[in-house]
Amino acid sequence: STRWSLLRRRPLSSSPNAAPTVGPGPLEPPDLPRLANSARISLSPQEAEEFAPKIQQVVDWFGQLQAVDLESIEPSLRADTAAGSSLREDKAEPFANRDAIIEALPSYDDPYIKVPNALTKE
Amino acid sequence: MALTLLRGIRTPTLLRANFSLLCTTQRHPLAHFTTRAESVQTTEPKAVPKSIQQATKEAAEQKIQGFESVIGIETHVQLSTITKAFCSCPNNYGSQPNSTVCPTCMGHPGTLPVLNAKVVECAVKMSLALNCKISMTSKFDRKQYFYPDLPKGYQISQFDIPIAEKGYLDVDIPVEFGGGHRRFGVTRVHMEEDAGKLLHSESGSYSQVDLNRAGVPLLEIVSEPDMRSGIEAAEYGAEIQRLVRYLGVGNGNMDEGSLRCDVNVSVRPIGQSEFGTKVEIKNMNSFSAISRAIDYEISRQILLYKESQADQIVQETRLWDESSQKTFTMRKKEGLADYRYFPEPDLPEVVLTGEYIDEIRNLMPELPEAKRRRYENIGLSMQDVIFLANDDKVAHFFDSTLEHGTDAKLAANWIMGDITAYLKDEKLSIDESKLTPLELSEMIAYIKNGTISGKIAKEIVVDLIAKGGTVKSVIEEKDLVQIADPAAIEAMVDQVLTDNPKQLEQYRAGKTKLQGYFAGQVMKASKGKASPVLLNKILGEKLKGSC
Numbered sequence: 256s257t258r259w260s261l262l263r264r265r266p267l268s269s270s271p272n273a274a275p276t277v278g279p280g281p282l283e284p285p286d287l288p289r290l291a292n293s294a295r296i297s298l299s300p301q302e303a304e305e306f307a308p309k310i311q312q313v314v315d316w317f318g319q320l321q322a323v324d325l326e327s328i329e330p331s332l333r334a335d336t337a338a339g340s341s342l343r344e345d346k347a348e349p350f351a352n353r354d355a356i357i358e359a360l361p362s363y364d365d366p367y368i369k370v371p372n373a374l375t376k377e
Numbered sequence: 378m379a380l381t382l383l384r385g386i387r388t389p390t391l392l393r394a395n396f397s398l399l400c401t402t403q404r405h406p407l408a409h410f411t412t413r414a415e416s417v418q419t420t421e422p423k424a425v426p427k428s429i430q431q432a433t434k435e436a437a438e439q440k441i442q443g444f445e446s447v448i449g450i451e452t453h454v455q456l457s458t459i460t461k462a463f464c465s466c467p468n469n470y471g472s473q474p475n476s477t478v479c480p481t482c483m484g485h486p487g488t489l490p491v492l493n494a495k496v497v498e499c500a501v502k503m504s505l506a507l508n509c510k511i512s513m514t515s516k517f518d519r520k521q522y523f524y525p526d527l528p529k530g531y532q533i534s535q536f537d538i539p540i541a542e543k544g545y546l547d548v549d550i551p552v553e554f555g556g557g558h559r560r561f562g563v564t565r566v567h568m569e570e571d572a573g574k575l576l577h578s579e580s581g582s583y584s585q586v587d588l589n590r591a592g593v594p595l596l597e598i599v600s601e602p603d604m605r606s607g608i609e610a611a612e613y614g615a616e617i618q619r620l621v622r623y624l625g626v627g628n629g630n631m632d633e634g635s636l637r638c639d640v641n642v643s644v645r646p647i648g649q650s651e652f653g654t655k656v657e658i659k660n661m662n663s664f665s666a667i668s669r670a671i672d673y674e675i676s677r678q679i680l681l682y683k684e685s686q687a688d689q690i691v692q693e694t695r696l697w698d699e700s701s702q703k704t705f706t707m708r709k710k711e712g713l714a715d716y717r718y719f720p721e722p723d724l725p726e727v728v729l730t731g732e733y734i735d736e737i738r739n740l741m742p743e744l745p746e747a748k749r750r751r752y753e754n755i756g757l758s759m760q761d762v763i764f765l766a767n768d769d770k771v772a773h774f775f776d777s778t779l780e781h782g783t784d785a786k787l788a789a790n791w792i793m794g795d796i797t798a799y800l801k802d803e804k805l806s807i808d809e810s811k812l813t814p815l816e817l818s819e820m821i822a823y824i825k826n827g828t829i830s831g832k833i834a835k836e837i838v839v840d841l842i843a844k845g846g847t848v849k850s851v852i853e854e855k856d857l858v859q860i861a862d863p864a865a866i867e868a869m870v871d872q873v874l875t876d877n878p879k880q881l882e883q884y885r886a887g888k889t890k891l892q893g894y895f896a897g898q899v900m901k902a903s904k905g906k907a908s909p910v911l912l913n914k915i916l917g918e919k920l921k922g923s924c
Binding site for chain 2: 341342349357367370
């Protein structure tokens with residue numbers, strides 16, 4: 256079966272153990288049902304049909320990006336590091352506007368956030 | 378397009394936390410492994426759960442019958458930091474639900490995580506204690522899965538470059554389980570964040586989420602598959618708990634979920650080089666439950682092998698059920714979970730310096746294994762050694778007592794005997810006792826030089842634990858100095874013999890056991906202060922003479 260694993264193909268990991276596929280290569284077409292399942296999105300067959308070419312466009316766009324020559328560019332994967340300076344002191348600062356974030360919850364059952372029954376499995 | 382958030386639960390690492398919560402009703406106030414040694418030392422050796430010994434024995438017997446089990450453990454240690462891992466929210470257990478939250482730990486867009494320096498410090502401490510190789514540069518990754526207790530839709534964790542790897546842990550198997558020293562490999566230690574807590578409404582129509590725990594720092598410690606029995610696994614877990622407490626990086630309380638162990642168990646015929654199918658077990662709330670769950674699982678798998686149904690052993694997650702003492706299928710695994718890990722772009726790499734690590738290394742306390750070897754070298758029995766090193770507070774009290782020149786065996790006996798028994802009854806810990814190590818050493822000295830009897834000391838020690846003060850003042854106040862004057866004791870003996878003519882007659886008629894009765898009467902008359910040695914000597918002579 257076709258597997259669309261964009262992230263796995265890209266040399267994003269700085270692990271010395273990982274051997275990512277470097278350089279541009281043909282990207283496989285997206286497996287839309289699997290993609291939707293990974294994102295917990297339900298798609299009707301009609302919607303899937305509608306979305307497939309759109310997703311394909313995004314993939315093609317990444318294909319274009321992958322064609323860019325990065326030989327001389329330092330990878331920039333994350334925020335910069337200066338030893339020790341990026342850490343935070345272990346000092347509590349309670350968030351002052353808690354009411355606003357509680358207000359923004361779609362469903363709240365004081366004092367809990369209410370969500371659909373999580374025990375129901377697929 | 379409808380969002381069906383809860384479909385297709387993968388195998389989130391954090392789910393175990395939720396499960397211990399789901400099953401609160403199954404929780405038993407079981408004797409924890411850490412308190413087991415205490416019960417051995419007091420008068421109730423029977424407090425050791427018999428089923429464990431039985432199960433171990435059975436597992437051992439089954440091993441002889443041609444099978445070997447392979448056990449690995451994943452431990453999650455919650456760190457007792459003041460704030461969460463990536464935001465400044467307080468990290469408090471038991472706060473009002475959803476009170477210690479902010480946009481960062483609630484996964485709001487546009488927020489940035491900033492790593493708590495204390496988390497790195499705790500990770501380095503623990504890694505050193507586990508004899509690991511520390512990565513001078515490590516990084517964070519996003520582990521994606523959907524579950525309502527994970528607001529961001531991913532957990533910040535460490536994937537391919539953990540902060541430490543390739544360590545080991547030395548343990549002593551308790552004497553009552555056969556004893557022996559074992560070394561278990563530690564594959565890796567990494568830093569990550571905890572998820573929130575999920576509760577289920579009684580009607581089951583919806584669930585409730587408390588995000589106070591979301592973002593609380595965790596260390597995940599993965600062992601090599603080096604354990605071979607439930608006892609070995611439980612002892613490994615207990616040693617991790619000791620390290621956590623000795624180092625002060627966490628409270629290690631299993632009942633609060635601050636220390637969580639998931640075990641992987643497989644069985645193979647002896648001689649087979651490849652491992653059997655691995656089964657994961659969760660939902661164990663004590664070390665004794667870990668031991669029993671593993672031994673049950675080993676027996677279950679061996680039985681399937683013997684019935685030529687080894688194909689029924691499948692890769693799955695099973696839950697330990699305390700009431701039936703069995704494991705049950707929770708979910709079968711359909712292939713490997715796809716967490717779609719990728720590097721966390723919002724956090725810089727964690728870069729350590731040699732000086733930083735040395736600084737932490739220099740401040741490390743003496744660890745349980747080093748303590749046990751030291752206690753062993755001063756001549757204590759293995760049972761004493763394991764008991765004293767089990768709790769760092771007890772070990773510290775013991776060490777302080779020795780600093781006053783007290784004999785190690787005598788100090789150990791008092792601490793493990795009367796002091797522990799009293800503290801246990803009063804539900805106090807040794808640092809809540811008002812007895813100081815200095816006064817314990819003084820008291821032992823007073824017994825040694827004959828000022829007080831051991832019997833009186835038993836009363837004094839209780840007094841000191843409850844009220845404090847000095848041994849000297851208690852002795853003076855209560856007039857407890859031992860009566861060591863032979864004439865005074867003789868007078869009391871004479872009086873008792875005169876007062877009990879009937880018993881004396883029986884004694885003369887051959888019922889010599891009654892000497893104990895007379896001794897008791899004299900001791901009572903002296904209010905416990907008569908020197909037992911002198912009393913028995915004088916009483917013996919009198920009785921012999923009277924025949």
